[in-house]
Amino acid sequence: MLKKISNIGDCGITCDFGDGVDKKTNKEVIKLFNFIQESVKNKKIKGILNYTPSYNKLIINFDLGEVTSGEVIEFIKSNDYSKTVFSEKSKLVEIPICYDEEFALDIKRLEEKTKLNFNEIVKEHLNTDFFVYMIGFVPGQPFLGDLKKNLYHDRLDTPRVKINKGSVGIVEKFCTIYTFESPGGWNIIGKTPLDLFNIKKREASMLSPGDLVKFKSVKKKDLLTFKNE
């Protein structure tokens, strides 16, 4: 449920759905996100520049020369977006992952914490139906949930200076995929050869908030022959 709308400066608002970091809360966020995206596309509201969902909030930025926060808030409040039919439904994306020890950098750490062995960890990860809570920090990087409780672990105490593009990491109930080489503190369990982000494509990011993801195990030798479209 939308709990509160507040201003962020003079050209932004935040729609706050409460403190929960769970699928139920995030699905409400995504519903409003879809509604705003649809409304912008159908020109039902002008001046909207960006609409950025996160776990429990949707932040909307607008051009103050076109629309004010008062008008955007009024637009949201006067629409029952729960009944909106969206033109684009969330899609299911299968992501290949190689759990070879060359890539699963933190498997030992996870085995110790979870008391599961390597195969059991892989099995749990493969059996999870993931939901895209949000995308960001850097282009195309998805935050997927929810992991099974027995896989929960904290961030590394000392983040790595460099994590390779395609690395798949987990922290607490979340799983992420590094779309660019970057520093990071997640527990790395494998690597995907799939390019999740390509600015030259019509859909630059393969995933969008609200999509569904399932991982599929591939062998190390398959990485060499894998071709991105």
Added chain:
Amino acid sequence: MSNHFKILRPGINSTFQDLGRFGLQHLGIAPSGCMDRSLFSLSNKLVGNKVSEGALEFAYQGPLLELVGESAFVAVSGKVNFNIINKNNKIKQGAPNESFILSNGDKIDILSTINSVYGYLSIFGGFKLDETKGSVSTLVRAKIGPNNGDKLKIDEKIFFNTSSADLKTKKFEFDFDSDNTIRAMQGLQFDYFSKKSQEDFFSKEYKVTKLTDRMGMRLDGEKLENVISKNIKSEGITKGSVQTPGDGQPIILLSDHPTIGGYPKIANVITADYDKLVQKIPGSKLKFKLVDLGVAESAFQDYIKKLNLF
């Protein structure tokens, strides 16, 4: 070979920018776009372009460019020290905020911005740039935009559209605001900070540090004490947000900001003062003045009126 500029020196941080790339922040793509919208608009207006036309943004030291081809009608906006060097190596001091004609073989040498950071070069007809998702803004961090998403590099060529029109040079006395007061509204997590820190932020001086670029401006001043939590659940970022990590030193997020972030925000700089803010060089001492939404919105109307004077 069609008309172009040859880059003899790229400058420190020269990129093509327009008003920004929008509608993609939910996919992790920051808006980017010109840092100083006033000066960006001015340089375009001076050469008769539409205000949203892509321009060359430079910071501190700008590029040295040689014109190859027919003449070009250009303008440099900002507080900028630059020279025009003609074919016979005669050097003439350039006049910023005024349009002028460059002839074949002329060089434009943008030496430095004066007590400011950003300036712009516009050309009548516009630079020949490929749009990426509806914008020619460059986001270097993600390699998005013209020039393969990168800064200008030496020996590259910059092509531009040639148009024949009645070119009338134009001059504008830009009113540079040297005042160091920046107006800001309370941030989303204003309540996370101690009463003292809330007061400190809006009364003490904060110095702009060298750790400042298109992504953010790090400040140095009275430490801001967070009494609730040093982290929040990551949420979408808005340009001008003043986030404060655990060390208590605020960072103002600028045009190339990360799309989401997990630090509490004590304040948000108002749109009308953003251009003034980004022009502050390291060492400048800022004072933040607390205002409410009504003040911010009416300041924005005044800001737009000023842009429309160009």
